[in-house]
Amino acid sequence: MTTSFLGHIFRGIENVYSRQELQAKCQKKKPLRIKLGVDPTAPDLHLGHTVALNKLRQFQDQGHTAVLIIGDYTAMIGDPSGRTALRPPLSEAEVKANADTYLDQAGKILDPKRLECVYNSKWLHAFFQNKNSDECLTWVLARVTVKQLIEREDFAKRLRQEQPLSMLELLYPLLQGYDSHAIQADVELGGTDQLFNMMMGRDIQKWYSQKPQVVMTLPLLEGTDGIKKMSKSYDNYIALNDKPEDMFGKIMSVSDALMWKYYELLTDKDLSALKQGHPMSAKKTLAEFIVTRYHGSGASQKARDHFERVFSQRDLPTDMPEHKVSHTPIRLAQLLVESGLASSKNEARRLIQQKAVEADGEKMIDDRELTIHSPLIIKAGKRQFRKIIV
RNA sequence: GCACAGGUGGCAGAGCGGUCAAAUGCACCAGACUGUAAAUCUGGCGGGCUACGCCCUACCAAGGUUCGAAUCCUUGCCUGUGCACCA
Numbered sequence: 302m303t304t305s306f307l308g309h310i311f312r313g314i315e316n317v318y319s320r321q322e323l324q325a326k327c328q329k330k331k332p333l334r335i336k337l338g339v340d341p342t343a344p345d346l347h348l349g350h351t352v353a354l355n356k357l358r359q360f361q362d363q364g365h366t367a368v369l370i371i372g373d374y375t376a377m378i379g380d381p382s383g384r385t386a387l388r389p390p391l392s393e394a395e396v397k398a399n400a401d402t403y404l405d406q407a408g409k410i411l412d413p414k415r416l417e418c419v420y421n422s423k424w425l426h427a428f429f430q431n432k433n434s435d436e437c438l439t440w441v442l443a444r445v446t447v448k449q450l451i452e453r454e455d456f457a458k459r460l461r462q463e464q465p466l467s468m469l470e471l472l473y474p475l476l477q478g479y480d481s482h483a484i485q486a487d488v489e490l491g492g493t494d495q496l497f498n499m500m501m502g503r504d505i506q507k508w509y510s511q512k513p514q515v516v517m518t519l520p521l522l523e524g525t526d527g528i529k530k531m532s533k534s535y536d537n538y539i540a541l542n543d544k545p546e547d548m549f550g551k552i553m554s555v556s557d558a559l560m561w562k563y564y565e566l567l568t569d570k571d572l573s574a575l576k577q578g579h580p581m582s583a584k585k586t587l588a589e590f591i592v593t594r595y596h597g598s599g600a601s602q603k604a605r606d607h608f609e610r611v612f613s614q615r616d617l618p619t620d621m622p623e624h625k626v627s628h629t630p631i632r633l634a635q636l637l638v639e640s641g642l643a644s645s646k647n648e649a650r651r652l653i654q655q656k657a658v659e660a661d662g663e664k665m666i667d668d669r670e671l672t673i674h675s676p677l678i679i680k681a682g683k684r685q686f687r688k689i690i691v
Numbered sequence: 692g693c694a695c696a697g698g699u700g701g702c703a704g705a706g707c708g709g710u711c712a713a714a715u716g717c718a719c720c721a722g723a724c725u726g727u728a729a730a731u732c733u734g735g736c737g738g739g740c741u742a743c744g745c746c747c748u749a750c751c752a753a754g755g756u757u758c759g760a761a762u763c764c765u766u767g768c769c770u771g772u773g774c775a776c777c778a
């Protein structure tokens with residue numbers, strides 16, 4: 302049985318193509334080269350991105366080499382996977398800046414000792430330019446059939462729905478596949494939406510008489526809404542550089558069912574013990590663990606205290622943003638707007654009408670005039686506080 | 692290039708001369724309920740006005756027709772599809 306041999310490697314994965322191949326590769330004493338390709342398309346990472354990074358770290362812990370490919374070249378093309386529309390290509394400068402923050406944040410998860418980090422422009426540039434060698438685009442293009450590409454589900458879907466699909470996007474899987482050949486990957490990790498691209502890597506490696514990589518797909522992590530995959534564009538993400546309190550709060554707002562998936566994909570913790578206890582305490586443990594990883598234990602403890610104080614006990618937070626009134630007396634709606642608790646007066650009035658506003662613990666039921674002489678605590682909704690000073 | 696279809700609020704998508712600040716769904720905000728859960732239910736969801744009403748800006752852009760246009764016409768821009776030997 303290879304379970305012990307492979308450690309946590311099979312935890313939380315969606316599928317492996319194939320287990321036998323992976324086990325065979327592991328028999329050899331040589332460390333494997335584990336590929337993870339990331340396109341620096343977004344400036345900051347969220348927990349969804351860390352699923353694959355965690356897996357990569359587990360491989361490192363087994364003595365294997367992580368090869369992190371920063372897709373600076375491919376980012377300028379844009380991965381069409383799972384997309385229904387063409388995405389705008391990024392500029393060189395954007396890609397560069399994103400790559401820097403990416404590495405910075407990925408560094409919190411990966412072990413730098415067993416890490417190789419490469420930019421795929423290093424070989425893809427030549428791949429596009431070369432004419433007479435095997436290492437060039439035309440050589441590969443001659444071997445891929447159109448049928449193969451357009452049968453792919455998300456491409457087929459776009460064609461059916463009369464959505465645009467550019468040649469460039471069609472090319473994307475080939476480039477990702479070529480990356481695998483370029484770095485001699487033994488294993489590639491990626492989300493389930495990457496399956497096609499990763500399989501293409503196997504084909505391409507074979508064409509170059511290389512042993513095909515093992516493809517390991519990881520589930521996509523749902524975002525805080527519990528339905529769609531975590532993504533910046535759905536605004537359901539938990540960013541690694543969210544403030545500790547926010548990060549803690551967002552994790553707590555995840556449904557119980559989803560919490561277990563978070564545990565499985567984001568931690569190495571043993572679930573059976575945790576499932577015995579109260580779900581809420583399990584969730585707090587999870588939130589604490591994750592906040593600690595990205596912000597340290599001090600911040601994590603503070604975030605937990607803040608959460609328990611404000612939400613469980615419905616008490617005031619220990620510190621809150623201050624706002625100096627522009628004048629006094631002042632109408633309540635005006636005050637809500639200028640302190641940033643409402644985006645317009647109409648919205649402020651709505652909040653008041655809906656009984657969402659409290660001043661020093663007293664419910665405000667109309668837009669009255671307030672005279673402020675000592676600091677006043679305004680609460681708008683469940684989580685927004687402001688200390689009003691004169 | 693030619694033909695056809697289309698461009699509406701964060702998204703999807705109705706409306707096709709007045710009753711449209713624009714149906715409906717999603718997202719979002721607030722309230723109730725709770726473990727700040729989730730689910731559910733209720734209300735809201737352009738801006739401004741001491742206001743059960745009034746005003747302003749909005750349906751790709753610019754003109755035009757009309758008492759009146761998101762709705763009709765013209766032009767432009769953009770998008771998609773089809774055709775491109777027989778047509």
